[in-house]
Amino acid sequence: MTLTDTELAELYDRYAHVVYRRCLSILGNEEDAHDATQETFAKVLQHGERFREESSPLTWMYRISTNHCLNTIRNRKGRRNKLQVHRQDIAGDGIERPATAGLDDDLVRRLLTETDEQTRQCVVYTYFDDCTRQEVAELVGISVPTVRKRIRTFIERARRVLGVAGAVAGVLLLALLGHLPWSPP
Amino acid sequence: MSLPFPQNDGDRPSRLQLARYATEELDGAERAAIERWLAEHPEGRAYLDGLEAAREQVALFDAEVLRHRASSVAGEPPSVPPPANRPFRLRWLIPILVAALALLVMLPRRIHEPSETARTPLGVRIKGDAALLVYRLQGGTLVPYEGQALGQGDVVGFRVNPAGHEQLVLLSVDGTGTATVFYPQAGETEPPLPAGDADVALPLTVTLDGAPGPEVFVALFDTDPAQARAGALAAWNAGGAAGLEQRAHAQHGDAAPVEKK
Numbered sequence: 001m002t003l004t005d006t007e008l009a010e011l012y013d014r015y016a017h018v019v020y021r022r023c024l025s026i027l028g029n030e031e032d033a034h035d036a037t038q039e040t041f042a043k044v045l046q047h048g049e050r051f052r053e054e055s056s057p058l059t060w061m062y063r064i065s066t067n068h069c070l071n072t073i074r075n076r077k078g079r080r081n082k083l084q085v086h087r088q089d090i091a092g093d094g095i096e097r098p099a100t101a102g103l104d105d106d107l108v109r110r111l112l113t114e115t116d117e118q119t120r121q122c123v124v125y126t127y128f129d130d131c132t133r134q135e136v137a138e139l140v141g142i143s144v145p146t147v148r149k150r151i152r153t154f155i156e157r158a159r160r161v162l163g164v165a166g167a168v169a170g171v172l173l174l175a176l177l178g179h180l181p182w183s184p185p
Numbered sequence: 186m187s188l189p190f191p192q193n194d195g196d197r198p199s200r201l202q203l204a205r206y207a208t209e210e211l212d213g214a215e216r217a218a219i220e221r222w223l224a225e226h227p228e229g230r231a232y233l234d235g236l237e238a239a240r241e242q243v244a245l246f247d248a249e250v251l252r253h254r255a256s257s258v259a260g261e262p263p264s265v266p267p268p269a270n271r272p273f274r275l276r277w278l279i280p281i282l283v284a285a286l287a288l289l290v291m292l293p294r295r296i297h298e299p300s301e302t303a304r305t306p307l308g309v310r311i312k313g314d315a316a317l318l319v320y321r322l323q324g325g326t327l328v329p330y331e332g333q334a335l336g337q338g339d340v341v342g343f344r345v346n347p348a349g350h351e352q353l354v355l356l357s358v359d360g361t362g363t364a365t366v367f368y369p370q371a372g373e374t375e376p377p378l379p380a381g382d383a384d385v386a387l388p389l390t391v392t393l394d395g396a397p398g399p400e401v402f403v404a405l406f407d408t409d410p411a412q413a414r415a416g417a418l419a420a421w422n423a424g425g426a427a428g429l430e431q432r433a434h435a436q437h438g439d440a441a442p443v444e445k446k
Contacts, residue, residue, distance in 0.1 A: 012246045029371040125201075129200045130191050132199060
């Protein structure tokens with residue numbers, strides 16, 4: 001039996017803002033967060049009967065929205081390449097735009113696109129939800145040691161990326177300061 | 186090198202637990218434990234306040250949009266009535282009805298197009314209505330788009346006549362049913378559109394991809410991108426490009442299909 005509009009409205013009133021806020025922190029922009037929230041409630045509708053049996057509807061919604069958010073992050077790069085939207089000043093609008101999101105979250109999102117599905121889930125629950133290793137293990141359906149291993153691997157990868165970026169920045173800085181033989185006079 | 190990566194050893198409730206507390210999913214003992222922790226940790230209370238504040242940001246509940254989305258996610262056909270058992274002798278009527286329907290869909294545009302607008306881009310409507318005008322990049326200049334088939338790599342630009350509206354959402358739905366919001370750009374807040382009846386050039390262009398057409402560009406006003414996108418997808422699922430155009434006009438917006446090679 002599917003959910004009635006009244007049941008759906010009650011669930012939306014109780015949970016939508018929480019799901020939205022969480023998706024916003026994972027995805028970093030409002031449009032995608034709204035989309036993830038709508039997708040989550042569409043899935044609630046699809047699984048109406050099974051959903052009623054959930055002891056924690058919010059945990060179920062977290063699982064669903066995690067999958068959607070990870071897909072969104074993975075598809076973003078392709079979507080940008082696909083349409084190549086670029087601003088071209090044909091009117092001289094002079095619009096000032098707000099600063100971009102925090103570098104740390106962006107780095108985590110970027111690295112999420114370069115790792116396996118299980119690690120992605122572990123990272124989302126750990127980094128964005130501050131879950132304990134035990135909670136992550138239950139959410140993902142793996143053992144606590146496996147969670148630790150996945151997180152450790154991810155952190156090592158992040159360190160390598162940051163290390164390379166730091167080295168490149170250092171070389172550029174030295175070049176700018178004229179400390180390298182090929183720097184311009 | 187240290188990384189700001191959290192390690193919750195169970196000395197604090199996770200954000201999931203706090204969210205379950207906020208949505209009243211926890212039992213008495215769990216709630217009491219959270220409340221004891223909250224009493225000594227204002228950062229936890231701030232997180233809960235942030236959740237509550239998100240009520241103001243979340244899209245309004247729309248059962249119709251959710252049901253459309255649920256049916257399309259499931260891969261089920263759009264919710265159109267099942268075909269009746271037609272007598273075989275009436276089947277010759279089908280092409281005539283399709284042609285008549287196509288004529289009806291085209292008629293409003295013909296009415297809105299001024300007769301002297303040989304160089305007028307598609308999407309122009311009678312003065313006073315909000316309008317979306319499409320241009321294509323030709324030799325470094327944006328010239329009015331006049332309905333020709335464009336291909337991958339072609340660039341289109343836009344002007345809108347906001348007709349008194351302040352907020353714009355520009356999106357497109359291509360022939361595969363993929364919706365993309367172009368304005369405002371993700372994560373950005375755009376200033377209000379200028380008042381008055383003048384056309385406004387949007388500070389963006391779109392390079393078309395190889396997706397099948399038509400790609401219908403839609404301008405909707407005074408709505409948020411998520412609602413606009415969900416509504417556009419629902420309209421497209423229900424009635425294709427024509428349904429999308431009708432919905433845009435019904436919401437005091439405008440739509441302009443771009444044909445693809």
